[in-house]
Amino acid sequence: MPTVLKIVNAALPLRDESRLYSLTAEDGVWTSVEPQEVEAPQVPGRVPIDRWNGEEAEPGRALCLDARGQVALPGLADAHMHLDKAFSLPQVGNVSGTLEEAVNNYASAAPAFTKEELRARIMRSALQAVSCGTTAIRTHLDFHVRHGREVALRTVEAALEVKEELAPYVSIQLFPMLPCYDLTEEAVETAAEALRMGATGVGGAPHISPRPEPEIDRLFALAERMACPVDLHADESDNPNVRTVAHIARRTIEYGWTGKVTVGHLCSLAAMTDKDAGELIGLIAKAGLGAVTLPGANLYLQGRRDRFPVRRGVTRVRELLDAGVTLATASDNIHDPFHPFGKGDLLQIGLITAYAAHMGSPADMRTVLRMMTEHPAAVMGLPDRGIEPGNDADFVLFDASSPEELFAMVPERRWVWRKGRCLKAAGGRAEWKVPALSQRWEDACERISFRKRG
Structure with missing residues (x-):
């Protein structure tokens, strides 16, 4: 079965700031980017993004997230x-x-x-x-x-x-x-x-x-x-x-x-x-x-x-x-x-x-x-990187509701996806969601530090 990611109430400032959007990706590719007429209400099974810790949905079920008006940019x-x-x-x-x-x-x-x-x-x-x-x-x-x-x-x-x-x-x-x-x-x-x-x-x-x-x-x-x-x-x-x-x-x-x-x-x-x-x-x-x-x-x-x-x-x-x-x-x-x-x-x-x-x-x-x-x-000669149907679902959700807030606050809380897979989620503390990346990060930090050793 395809892996499905659904996000509602996302702000896309590089597309149209007058409305929010519903986004759907299947197997890491955007299949739908649709403007909403009104803010989508919360429904059972949909997780508010600010409460999501990166856990994936159960096998065979879509992961449904509510962006709550936060900004989404292409990777x-x-x-x-x-x-x-x-x-x-x-x-x-x-x-x-x-x-x-x-x-x-x-x-x-x-x-x-x-x-x-x-x-x-x-x-x-x-x-x-x-x-x-x-x-x-x-x-x-x-x-x-x-x-x-x-x-x-x-x-x-x-x-x-x-x-x-x-x-x-x-x-x-x-x-x-x-x-x-x-x-x-x-x-x-x-x-x-x-x-x-x-x-x-x-x-x-x-x-x-x-x-x-x-x-x-x-x-x-x-x-x-x-x-x-x-x-x-x-x-x-x-x-x-x-x-x-x-x-x-x-x-x-x-x-x-x-x-x-x-x-x-x-x-x-x-x-x-x-x-x-x-x-x-x-x-x-x-x-x-x-x-x-x-x-x-x-x-x-x-x-x-x-x-x-x-x-x-x-x-x-x-x-x-x-x-x-x-x-x-x-x-x-x-x-x-x-x-x-x-x-x-x-x-x-x-x-x-x-x-x-x-x-x-x-x-x-x-x-x-x-x-x-x-x-x-x-x-860089990289086509098709926008949040559009047919493109890879590489994107970032920021804890901000507008470009003005992005630049004023430079928020640390971010959710990073690559081809529909969450790499970094922001909860109480941001954590790598891919064990291999977590290990590589720890190994690299162990070898390279800000302090000169010896």
Whole structure:
């Protein structure tokens, strides 16, 4: 018999806020999303969501829940994380707080990280994100070929293992970051090997190269050879003359790769004149580049050498959106030398986005919700992730009745589903509802702690 989940009185702010909805999923797929004319009354057998502790229905019976007007969103999608670096701050410090020191310190420490440690960090940070409602992740992976092929592929192997283990719970994409400051033939061929092993696409940070344009060309040539997408850190700099995104956009147009290329950060747009920024944003839109803003890390890292006024580095969010660019907001780094804060909570990142971009109107708040759901799904090439018939029942119920309440309260109480299966329920205390996830969480936390041991 099919497994049936029914939810009534759910608020869907990305669809229509004038009414509540009744939702039905069978075997993990939405079969019905129907507007209600009035609030559905409580009936025997239906459990109020705030009293439900995650227990499934008896075999052969539907699980019926009353959302009581709480907000349901599609499973959140985090389009830019660094799972392999997460929780490495106790081992890799950053005295100056600058991006340059973070890059150098982590690169120097990388050879000493074992595959088991990398795997534990990736596992913990991925599960942390899932517990907050994220069911799709794109992670960039450090790829230190200059320390040898084994060091570079060690991280990829660890990430592939975690990706396979967590496949029932979260979709993970892997983008090795090719060393654009030292893009040798060996580095390119090692990256090709990583892609054959199962990595998703080509990554890198060409703006840190003294000759970025030919290196961008080599990255595009590799992506063409391996038939994979491209996702580049672009112009993470306070220097208004750093504009590698222009060459990335031109190459995207020449290759006809609209929808296959993503650029993250774009900090230098915030430092240049309106005229120059407008021209670049127009080119980004023309090329059909996907874009990602990383407000938490960039507010922390950028402007370190300024005295007054201090530039804050967050890209021109409004202008990109107004130009029609598909712009996501994402977590970036968690408790590492690049960013000592964060926990993989996209709602928290959405709030930071709203602060940084001055997006506080009702329409703005709903746009920010799309930057956590629909926009990253498009950037990541993940179709059919909305709460619509025929799509997987990946969704999050929040203990809030509106976008305004979501951003004001950032509620901890959340119920997370993946393909109709409850992964995390909120009762008196939130607990993992899948024993395998609970054990993996405990194992990862045991290996990776906030305190430096010894």
